[in-house]
Amino acid sequence: MLRKNLLRHAIGLLLLAIMLGHAARLLQLPFIAPLERLIYDTRLRLTMPRTVDERIVILDIDEKSLAEIGRWPWSRNRMAALMDRLFDRYHIRLLGIDIVMAEPDESSGLKVLDRLERSELKGVTPYRSALARMRQGLDYDRLFQAALRDRPVILGYYLANGGIDSGALPPPQLTAAGLGGRRIDATSWSNFGGNLAPFQEAAAGGGYFNPIIDPDGILRRVPLLAEYKGAYYPSFSLAMVQALLGNARVAPSFGESADGSYEAVESLDLVRGRRTVRRIPVDENLAAWIPFRGFERSYRYFSVADVLAGRTPLERLENKIAILGTSAPGLRDQRATPVSEIFPGMEVHANLVSAMLDGAVKERPAYADALEMLMLLVPGALLIALLPRCPPLRAAGLVLALLAALAAVNVWAWQSANLVLPLASAMLLVLALYVFDVSYGYFVETRAKHQITRRFGQYVPPELVDEMSRNPGGYTMENRKANLSVLFSDVRGFTTISEGMAPEALAQLMNEYLTAMTLVIRRHRGTLDKYIGDAIVAFWGAPMDDSRHALNAVLTALEMQQAVAALNRSFAARGWPSIAIGIGINTGDMTVGNMGSSIRLAYTVMGDAVNLGARLESKTKEYGVGILVGEATRDAVEGIVFRELDRVQVKGKEQLVAIFEPLGQEGEVDDAALAELAQWQRMLACYRGRDWDGAERLLREMQAAHPNCRRHALYLERIAAFRASPPPADWNGVTRFDSK
Known part of the structure; x- marks a missing residue:
């Protein structure tokens, strides 16, 4: 045995x-670290208390606040009034400002008035006297500085590597000299973006916002100390806790490093006098794990508009720890965290403050x-x-x-x-x-079959993987040259669509769209190359040979347009905008295989034929069509009715290429469309024969039946231009693509 x-x-x-x-x-x-992160996230979500911490509130510059008070940034006299309201009326305990105020406020017009005093109104005593009386009230920055002074306010700033310093930093917590030669593996930065010096000098303290983003893009930790030019500064949340604990100072507690080679910081102790009032465990980067209480809104939110107007009940804010930030679209600080892909940065700070106060930071x-x-x-x-x-x-x-x-x-x-x-x-x-x-x-026994599945399973439909596994030795991801067909599709006006939708709705719309399009590609035996935002790239003929690759690509494009029409009916029922897509297809010799870098590879296609496919997609809107295919694709396809749209010459190439619009399969295109197609072909013959009158007459007839057709208008514009400036004698009806 x-x-x-x-x-x-x-x-x-x-x-x-x-x-x-x-x-x-x-x-x-x-692979261990990503799995450990996944376990950490799962454990965190399963054990979150999902309770609301009543000690901490979020003062939200939300859409309501912008509607009532005005667009951001607000004038500093408004911010000064907010400080007075929070401390004099509501008696909050501490305020952390999750916003950087790095530029002077000139909205009062004081700068202009000073210039008038020095120029046009120089020597006008009444003007000078009036300006002197008004100056204090018009110096908004000074008003805000005065509103900060002697109040427990912590200002936030950011650290950076690159750029120039701006604003001012608070005093450091530690210096290299004060560590007695001991080593601290803190995150290090070369630049900062701080608040104006008078603000920082008047505030009770300050802290940086910078978190640690793990390789998967998720925020799980925040470094509590960071190094800048030999000095160590606290994070925003740590600075708030220090203020809450009577301006406690930071004292690193050292222990032996994991490999025993040096003394590593095990915790940051907050010390007041000679007594440690709080121990905060940290990792090798002096970072603390964020023990999230729950999902978004684990803290009470109050609109700043209601606070300024006095509509918020006094007891809701009295003696509270407040964090001032914004959730308004375009201003919101959003983070990907273990509990949500979109999580307010304000609540990241709040969770860490809660944990440090409760001694609940994970170690x-x-x-x-x-x-x-x-x-x-x-x-x-x-x-x-x-x-x-x-x-x-x-x-x-x-x-x-x-x-x-x-x-x-x-x-x-x-x-x-x-x-x-x-x-x-x-x-x-x-x-x-x-x-x-x-x-x-x-x-x-089945090693070869699994090898094929691992290599190609993410690119081709499962049924093709099954076919390939019967002969695994016949397929490889090594680069080779082959005659293939490539498809590019893109959503038109996607930027406008995305700006008008909430992030959650936009993500759902795109998921449904990409799923529907991918299923169409799979039904026609296509290989999914990549998604580029809202764009899709696919190809046919590899890794499995396909003698009908051009036809399958065209059938895919026709069905994609039908699928988009069905999606739009579903979108309209939910109040979402409709979408339109442009598709470009080309056939030719391409290089196919695993390409990329030593860090990441992808099974993809490259070559001039691929580039032309991408350019055809970009020209669909110009011609007012949903699909454009190259001449090589049209020549390789039988059973499809095509409309020739133009002869083009792409930038950097001498060869002329005809481009076509597929109308549908033979037998499925109705008689009216076929008649219009014949008329279009007669128009092209007149156009290329320089018979401008004949071409225009035919275009006008077609335009009467289809007044919104872009291609009719395009050719009418060209004819008008050629009448004004006739083409050269050797002109052969070609249109040049001047851009790639």
Whole structure:
């Protein structure tokens, strides 16, 4: 039995050794970190209290505020009035301003009045006296500065790498000299964008907004200290907590680093006098994990318009910690977080302030790496020894029990001790050993089929993958030259559509549109190349040979236009705007294969024929048609009725190319359309023969039946231009594309 399972034991031990090497930081497995982040997000969402923190409120510069008070930015006298209202009427405890005020306010006209005093009205004593009396009330920045002074207000600013410094910074919390030579791995910045110096000097403090964005684009942590020119400054949320705790100072607490090579910061202690009033655990970047309370609106929101007008009840704001920010479209600070892809930046700060006040910031302890190795060794050794001897059902039960135990211990540590313990590597090892053991023979026998699925499954329809798997040796992602057909489609006026829709509705509209279009491409055996925003690129003839690739591309385009019409009926029922798409198709020799960089590859097509397809799509609006195809596509297709639209010469190429509009399959185009097509062809003959009168007469007749047809108007414009400035003697009816 031992000899029979020797290979399985050896491979199991190899898997265990690899995972232990990762835990010991001797090697890095790139898939562990994304999985750990996924587990972290799932655990966070499942354990959120989903309660509202009544201590903290959001003062929202919302659409209502802009409608009542005026567009942003508001004049500083208005901001000064807001400060007075908040502290004198509502008696808030602390205000954090999640807005940078980096430019002087000249809206009062004081600058103009001063210039008049120096020029046209120089020496006019009554004017000078009146201006002196009014100056104090017209210096809005000074009014706002005075409104900040001696009040617990924290101003926000941002740090950057690149650009120029602006505004002023608050005093630093620490300096390199004050650390006594100890090493701090804080995020480092070379520039800042701060508030005007008088504002920062008058405020109680300030903090930066900058978070740490993980490689997947999600905000999970905020660095509580950051380095700028040898000094260390607090984050916005930390500065607020320091003020709430009596202007407590920051003192790093050091422990041994994970590899034992230096002393690493384990926590930031907030100290008042000689007493530590709060311990905040941080990671190697001096960043704190954000323990989100729940989804958006886990804090009470109050419109600034209601606050200024006194409509907000006093008890709703009295003694509250307030964060001033904006949710108005175009001004809103939005972040992708574990709880939502669109989350208000104001609430990120609020969640971290709540956690620091409650001592609820999650901590990855110094012994986490050692614990991870133990969590790998015990289950790994158990499974390597037992799985080869267990029948399938017993093996599945053993694995499920181990996974449940690992998850239970991890969640218990998370909730009871605020510990962030590693889990991905242990769960992945358990699953990997199980999958390897029960699938050993299957993976060996069907290796080639799975290879094809991994390579092409994201590009081609599943039914084509099944066909390819019957002969896996015949397909490769290596670059090769082939005669293919490529399709480009794009939504017209997408920018206008997106500006008029809420983000959630726009995302749903685009998801439905892209899904419908992709299904059409799949039905016609197309290979999906990529999405570029609202644009779609697909091609036919690779990786599977397709003698009908040009026809399939054209049939796809015709059905896509029909699918868009059906979608528009659905959109109209929901009050959404209708959409229109332009499609360009071209056929020719292209390079197809895996292309890109060492970081990311994509199975795609390149070449002049591809470029012409993209240009044809961009010209559909100019000709007023939904689909344009190149001459090579038309020549390769049978059974489709085409209308020739023009002869063109693309920029940088000498070859002339005819372009066509497909009208439908033969037998499906009605008699009226066929008659109009014959008349159009006679018009083209007159046009290319310089018979301007004959061409215009035919165009006028067609225009009477179709008054809004763009191609009729286009040719009438050309005829008018040629009458005024006749083409050269060697003109052959060609139109040049001057742009790519």
